[in-house]
Amino acid sequence: MRTGPFSDPVVVTLINRYFVPVHLNNIDGSGIRYNMPPGHEDAYFILETPEIADGPEVESITYGWSDGHDGPVAAENTHVLEPRFMKQEMLKFLGRYSQLDHEWPELAHLKDATDPVSRLRLAELLLDEGAADQALALLDAMPGPLTRTAEARARALRQQKRWDEAAAALSSAPTGPTTTIEEARIAFDRGDSNLAQEVLDAFLARHPDHVDAAEAYYLRGWLYFRAGDDNSALEVWREGIARHPVTESLFSQKAHLTLIRQNWSIDTVARSNTDIH
Amino acid sequence: MRNIMGSFLFSTLLAVSLTAASGPVVELPIAGVPLSDEALAAIEQLPGVRAAALDREVLSLEVAPDSEVSVSDIVAVLTEHAPGSRLERDGVTIGAHTIFQMNAGVCFFCAEGPLGQTLARRSFVSDWSVVDYYAKGRLRFRIDADGKATIGALGGTGAFEDIIITDRYEGLGAPNLYWATGGVAWRANEAIARQEASRSQKPLILFPTAGT
Structure with missing residues (x-):
């Protein structure tokens, strides 16, 4: 289950702590950069050493798969970056340039x-x-x-x-909302859909506005999807977003992106189960 | 007489509805045989319709707040109850509550560019935004029109899967499809990011891909 690399909070944490992230506008027609023609869009990212006065030359590595422009390190042949791959390459990069690993x-x-x-x-x-x-x-x-x-x-x-x-x-630990959601995560991650469903339904019935409820809605939607009930999945994701706006909740953002990605095909974002919370 | 009564009824209904929240009102030009009371009643029975009235060749429709009525549903009612009448869809004035639904058949990011280019060629379109999206390339958008513009001027109803009248998206900013995803603290622009990277001696991570 994923909606791209940022579906994994570990990836997000590593980026925020150890990198300076910026989203390049590659659709403004400004010219070829990093071997990517303007307007080209695909799943890749670039890690680059900073420019430091009298320091070593800037080095950059392009990762990921892109149509006709494979980076030096190819990710899986997929249009969605694999979070685990990204985490691994970020850590490798920090190891290679340990002076930048603060x-x-x-x-x-x-x-x-x-x-x-x-x-x-x-x-x-x-x-x-x-x-x-x-x-x-x-x-x-x-x-x-x-x-x-x-x-x-x-x-x-x-x-x-x-x-x-x-x-x-x-x-x-004594039972409470935070242990219940963790129980749901364990059941979900290990593929015990019945238990996960039971725990999530109980959680959402009792704590629909709890701080962890957005995650519960998100996971519940994926359970519906796994069961082949796409419409219920959409409904639950939308309900979660309505209750927990994307401006406030990471999981509502994830649900939001999942909904967008259905414009590709929901199958392309459901192949793996790589979320780590 | 029926039209006068219809207008009176509509006014009364509007007056009553003012006690509750009012919904969007749209005027739909009708051509051909005038609508019968039966057809009007059938339209009023449509889910989401709060009131309907006919004034000469214009069907005034009030949509209940937070509800939606699709033009295709009205056409379906006319086909059944008033086969001699037809809705002049292309003559409908584009308003704040006119929502265009299209099935792009491709992902949003693939559809957005061509859609934007198409809309940019219409001089009366001052702005547009996607307000909702569904599975498999289906999306809804609305436009801000400079002055009075009709659906026909936009390219006609044939270009769209459906046209929806609703206030459901009122006050709702366009969904940010380029959401600063997943809590990543994106820097405002590349120059700022590069300066910070140099100052803090941290590596840059650059994402040229939109939306992921």
Whole structure:
């Protein structure tokens, strides 16, 4: 399930923390840039070192598939950039140009903290980047059945696709909206559509305006789609967007893009299940 | 007499409806045989129609707030109940609540350019925006017209899958199809991004692809 690379919050976090993102207008007829003719539109991205006075020459790498203009590194032969591929290449780029890899200030600040609250926050920040191994190492060293800790542990284990352990970690926390949505994510990601449907329906019936409800609507729509009920999928996505405007909710943005992408074909955005929350 | 009564009835209905929120009113030119009371009643029964009245050769239609009435539905009613009458669709004046539905058959991003070029050739089109989109290339748009313009001047109804009268999109900005997707903090332009990258010594990430 995806709507492009930004459907993956880990990709978004990595971009926002470690890169300077800009959307190039390639349809203004200004000329060929990066070997891309004006007006050309396809799924690719460019990573580029910054221009630094008396520094090394600017280097740029084009990634992705584009019609007639394959970049140096070809993504899968698809018109939608694979989030996992993008994450991998961003990390590789940062590794290659380590002088440009500046640790996120809040992570650096919390690195040496010893109090549980700071350690938990550090683990959550690492999970935002998809660094489940490091997060788990921190969480495993933390005592207690605190709800937030259990949720973070479940999230880390889910990122590692250790479904049973993730569900077990969650079961140690008191039930509430945030544990319920995590339960739904686990069920959804492991492909247990029946359980995911049951949990999401219950969640939406009780908490349609909860901060996590936009995600619940989004996931519920995909369950309908998986079941072949496109119309109900559309209905649920639209309802989610209506309740949680795209200006306020990442998942409504994702639903919004999914709706747009149906103009291609919904199948092209549903082939894989790569979202990591 | 019937027309006078019809106008009176319509005025009364409008007056009554003013107590509730009022919906958009559109005037639809009718040619051929004058509409019968039966046809008018059938039009009034259409979902979304709050009131309908005939004044000479113009059918005045009030659409209930947040509802929609499609021109094709009205045509269907006329075909059944008033086969000698016809709706002069191309003569309908384009208003703020006239929504054009088309099936581009291609993705939005592929359809947008040609649609924009087509509309740009119409001198009376001061602005246009997509207001909604559906599966498989179907989208709805509206235009802001300078002065009075008819659907015929836009290219005729044949160019569109349907024409919808609704206030559903009133006050709604055009959906931002180039949404700053997924929470990425896009910089305002390339120059700003490059300056920041140099200053912060962070790498740039550039996306030339629209909409993803």
